[in-house]
Amino acid sequence: MNLINKKIIRDAIYIIIIAAFLGMLINIFHPKGYSIVTKTYQKSKKIIFINLDEAKIKFDSCKSLFIDSRSDGEFKDIHIKGAINIPSYPFEAAEKKIKNNFELLKSNVELVLYCSGSHCGSSFDLAVKIIEAGYKRNIYIIDEGIPGWINTGYPTER
Amino acid sequence: MRTIMKRIKNLLINISYGNRITTVIRIMTGFLLLFSGLFKAADIETFGRTIAQYKILPETVLVYPAMIIPFLELIIGSLLMIGYKIKAASFVSIVLMLMFTVFILINVIRGEKFNCGCFELGRLGIGINETIGMHLVVRDLVFIILYWIVFNAKKHCFSLENYIETKKLKEIGPSAN
Numbered sequence: 329m330n331l332i333n334k335k336i337i338r339d340a341i342y343i344i345i346i347a348a349f350l351g352m353l354i355n356i357f358h359p360k361g362y363s364i365v366t367k368t369y370q371k372s373k374k375i376i377f378i379n380l381d382e383a384k385i386k387f388d389s390c391k392s393l394f395i396d397s398r399s400d401g402e403f404k405d406i407h408i409k410g411a412i413n414i415p416s417y418p419f420e421a422a423e424k425k426i427k428n429n430f431e432l433l434k435s436n437v438e439l440v441l442y443c444s445g446s447h448c449g450s451s452f453d454l455a456v457k458i459i460e461a462g463y464k465r466n467i468y469i470i471d472e473g474i475p476g477w478i479n480t481g482y483p484t485e486r
Numbered sequence: 487m488r489t490i491m492k493r494i495k496n497l498l499i500n501i502s503y504g505n506r507i508t509t510v511i512r513i514m515t516g517f518l519l520l521f522s523g524l525f526k527a528a529d530i531e532t533f534g535r536t537i538a539q540y541k542i543l544p545e546t547v548l549v550y551p552a553m554i555i556p557f558l559e560l561i562i563g564s565l566l567m568i569g570y571k572i573k574a575a576s577f578v579s580i581v582l583m584l585m586f587t588v589f590i591l592i593n594v595i596r597g598e599k600f601n602c603g604c605f606e607l608g609r610l611g612i613g614i615n616e617t618i619g620m621h622l623v624v625r626d627l628v629f630i631i632l633y634w635i636v637f638n639a640k641k642h643c644f645s646l647e648n649y650i651e652t653k654k655l656k657e658i659g660p661s662a663n
Contacts, residue, residue, distance in 0.1 A: 331638070332577065339574030340581075343565070347558035355553045360531045362549045 375455045375467050378440075380480050383470045386440055387482070393437040396474070397454040398444060408442065408474065409483040416443075416450035419457070426461045434463060445473040504641030512576075512636045512645075515629065516566025519579065522605040523559030530556065536603035540589050541596075558582065566636065569645020576637035580630055587626040593618050 355361040378386075386392040387408070394411035396403045403413040412432075414425045426433065433439060439458065441451040455467040470477065478484060501507050526533040534552030538545065558578065565575035590602060602616050604626075616622065642648050 336573045336577050339571050340578050343561055343571070343574055343578055344554075344558065347561050348554045350561075351553040351555075351557040354527070354557070355530060358530055360529050362530060362534065362553060364549065 374459055374465070375452060375469060377471045378468050380470065380472050380476050380482070383440060383442075383468070383477070384480075384482055386438060386468065391437055392440045392468075393433070393435075395439060395441045395451075395454070396443070397441055397451040398448075398474070402444070404486070406474070406478065406484050406486050408477055409485045411442075414454060416454040416457070419453075422454060422457055423461070426458055430461060430463075433458060433461075438465070438468060439463070440468045440470060442470040442473050442477070445475055448473060501635060502638060504639035504643070506643055508635060508639045508641075509643045509645070511632050512566050512569065512572065512639075512642065515579070515632050515636065516563045516575075518563070518605055519559045520563030520567060523556045523561075523563055526556035526603075527560060533603060536601070539598075539600045540593055541598075542589055542592060555582075569642050569647050572639075572642055572645065572647060573637055576633045579633040580637060583626055583630045583633060587623055587630070590618055590622050590626065594620055594623060 387394070394408045396407045396411045396413045397416045398413075399415050399417075400413060403411075403415075407413065412429070414422060414429070416422050439455075441455055443449070443451040451469045451473075455469060458467060497507075501511075530552055533556060534548055537543065537548055537551055543551065559582070562575040562578050562582075565571050566579070586602075586604065593600075598618055600618055602618055602622055604616055604622065
């Protein structure tokens with residue numbers, strides 16, 4: 329006797345699909361539900377934007393490593409005093425440079441990244457790459473970027 | 487003695503075919519699923535933490551059973567109670583129960599002690615010990631047998647399926663004459 333036939337299996341699958349759909353839908357509005365976030369979003373929770381004053385405090389503490397994520401040419405033109413250059417693009421070159429300098433990056437210093445301004449995005453991309461490489465602590469990004477730093481008259485070098 | 491044995495045999499045959507006892511089993515097990523599903527659905531996060539205690543699924547996928555199982559229990563519990571798609575609902579119940587039993591058994595072997603979060607009977611004021619142990623494995627096996635009885639039955643009194651079938655037969659009746 330065939331106890332489990334195709335109809336039962338089909339109905340069981342429908343029940344599971346409806347339950348999955350209902351569960352995920354209600355979860356969105358549920359006060360005690362789960363929030364499904366992308367991995368990039370999870371990583372971005374470790375990336376903190378700071379203003380120029382906060383960046384200056386970190387600069388003066390001498391416990392921070394400043395990283396310029398702009399191109400090699402822009403870095404040579406002007407950069408924050410003591411900063412190192414890891415251009416975000418191309419990604420392959422950035423990944424290689426992060427790998428080569430990873431011992432320095434994960435040493436007992438805070439990482440402060442910057443690029444050409446608050447919307448340049450390259451420092452955020454670089455921060456994501458550093459986290460992907462295995463960096464566990466928070467990474468700071470100067471919101472106003474290098475133009476803000478220069479305008480305030482904070483130390484730079486060429 | 488022979489008469490008693492014969493009566494017991496007849497009773498079991500009747501339950502297996504589907505009588506009022508089968509109906510009581512179906513409604514009661516359905517209610518239990520509906521009840522536990524309701525409490526799990528009310529607090530998905532806590533249920534997720536309960537599943538995490540079993541240490542069987544990786545943390546990254548825990549969110550999915552935590553979201554789906556409460557609503558699965560709600561649906562199959564409701565279906566069993568009203569008596570619609572009984573075979574499919576009881577089949578899913580058996581699979582679900584088998585899964586829970588294996589999970590509990592693994593943790594019994596590991597020597598773990600925590601609340602299984604099974605039926606949330608404590609919320610009904612029923613003081614049943616739901617700490618992981620062999621008694622829960624036995625209890626779940628009893629439930630599997632009960633769901634199997636419902637699954638195996640051919641007739642379901644006081645069910646929507648029965649009502650629809652009777653209605654269909656009544657409609658066919660006059661035209662057949």
